Amino acid sequence: MTAQPIDGNALAAKLRAHMATEVAALAAQGHTPGLTVLLVGEDPASQVYVRNKVKACEAIGMASRLERHPADMSEAALLARIQELNADPSVHGILVQLPLPKHLNADLVIETIAPEKDVDGFHIASAGALMVGQPGFKPCTPYGCMKMLEDIGCNPRGKHAVVIGRSNIVGKPMALLLLQASATVTICHSATPNLAELARQADILVAAVGRPRFVTADMVKPGAVVLDVGINRLPDGKLCGDVDFDAVKDVAGWITPVPGGVGPMTITMLLQNTLEAAQRRAST
Numbered sequence: 690m691t692a693q694p695i696d697g698n699a700l701a702a703k704l705r706a707h708m709a710t711e712v713a714a715l716a717a718q719g720h721t722p723g724l725t726v727l728l729v730g731e732d733p734a735s736q737v738y739v740r741n742k743v744k745a746c747e748a749i750g751m752a753s754r755l756e757r758h759p760a761d762m763s764e765a766a767l768l769a770r771i772q773e774l775n776a777d778p779s780v781h782g783i784l785v786q787l788p789l790p791k792h793l794n795a796d797l798v799i800e801t802i803a804p805e806k807d808v809d810g811f812h813i814a815s816a817g818a819l820m821v822g823q824p825g826f827k828p829c830t831p832y833g834c835m836k837m838l839e840d841i842g843c844n845p846r847g848k849h850a851v852v853i854g855r856s857n858i859v860g861k862p863m864a865l866l867l868l869q870a871s872a873t874v875t876i877c878h879s880a881t882p883n884l885a886e887l888a889r890q891a892d893i894l895v896a897a898v899g900r901p902r903f904v905t906a907d908m909v910k911p912g913a914v915v916l917d918v919g920i921n922r923l924p925d926g927k928l929c930g931d932v933d934f935d936a937v938k939d940v941a942g943w944i945t946p947v948p949g950g951v952g953p954m955t956i957t958m959l960l961q962n963t964l965e966a967a968q969r970r971a972s973t
């Protein structure tokens with residue numbers, strides 16, 4: 690079998706074109722959606738990601754602002770800035786790029802963002818809403834994965850989904866979204882003794898481990914949908930995912946490449962959340 694690739698760039702372009710029409714409609718009513726991105730420090734990858742976020746906003750007509758702060762910014766100053774943005778009605782979404790410098794408490798920083806502006810979906814209120822199935826912002830990467838499943842016509846209902854990884858921003862919310870869509874969900878992690886055996890049972894396999902080419906062909910059920918969330922930089926500078934793409938593509942039914950798979954969907958769902966934040970405010 691040769692898997693069909695799931696093209697994240699193409700799906701992202703389709704969704705963004707649709708969002709642009711909704712942004713224009715809101716703007717016409719005087720509610721142009723606005724995102725503020727806070728970057729603390731000079732992490733090279735983060736600089737690329739925040740620039741891409743701002744450009745993506747502008748491309749669909751949203752207002753966006755990138756605030757760069759020095760790596761030694763105090764926690765008190767960052768929290769005070771977030772509180773100002775919470776009170777600013779022109780700002781619908783606030784995003785603090787991660788990772789933060791070590792002296793800053795990322796949990797405290799995220800909890801300071803007003804939940805109605807938490808377009809990353811990382812606030813404890815957003816996590817709680819997802820847990821109990823109430824409306825709230827979904828973390829962008831798992832939300833993007835769900836959109837990819839929908840786009841290829843894969844309904845998780847009744848399927849066995851295996852998520853490898855248990856981070857708060859990908860693994861856990863991914864498992865909850867799949868559960869909400871009526872999949873039977875298994876979460877595997879570094880202490881799972883029979884990880885390969887469980888992975889082989891997956892109709893939907895999500896790799897979010899942060900280890901290059903961790904998922905090998907023998908860990909994949911023939912015909913499975915394989916979503917690769919990993920973004921690993923190799924010593925030669927090339928990017929690779931958590932899945933051994935060249936080998937797994939001969940076993941899987943569908944597979945996301947890296948780059949060009951889940952990554953572009955992360956930023957797309959950030960736009961979607963920002964649009965939703967503005968729509969909610971416009972209707973109150």
Ligand SMILES: Nc1nc2c(c(=O)[nH]1)N[C@@H](CN(C=O)c1ccc(C(=O)N[C@@H](CCC(=O)O)C(=O)O)cc1)CN2
Nearest residue numbers: 738785786787788809829948949950951952953955956
């Ligand atoms: N506040 C946040 N911080 C971080 C998040 C996040 O969602 N919110 N996620 C990651 C980084 N990230 C967005 O911030 C991100 C990473 C990668 C991509 C992407 O599109 N990758 C491309 C390849 C890009 C390249 O060539 O380097 C791809 O996969 O095709 C989008 C977003 C951590 N921090």
Ligand SMILES: [Mg+2]
Nearest residue numbers: 791793794795
């Ligand atoms: Mg820290």
